[in-house]
Amino acid sequence: MHQTLPNNHLIVTSKALEAAGITISLVKKVPAPLKSLADQALRAAASVPANLAEGHGRSGRDRLYHWRIAYGSANEADVFLRLLVTAGAIERKPAETALDLFDQVRAMTWCLLHPKL
Secondary structure, three states: OOOOOOOOOOHHHHHHHHHHHHHHHHHOOOOHHHHHHHHHHHHHHHHHHHHHHHHHOOOHHHHHHHHHHHHHHHHHHHHHHHHHHHOOOOOHHHHHHHHHHHHHHHHHHHHHHOOOO
């Protein structure tokens, strides 16, 4: 039975956690020649929710710094997922789900970074 963990973070962090979880599931099956790309995808994907959460606990420029890193890491995870799909190393459908979630995360993070626009 799947237990839900308590939620004390932003909605964007939940989406980032879901995207990172899908990414982790996908890249753990990547063949040896592409393991370095898989490792970079995993690191970038894990960085997104971690930096969103850390920024949520900070204020001022320190908060924005972490949110900018999360935005950039979401971009990076996107590229590595696309590379691995193109190489045929991971399944397209779950990767598309993760890519869509990372796109939503970037949109939400953009709004956090630019609240007055």
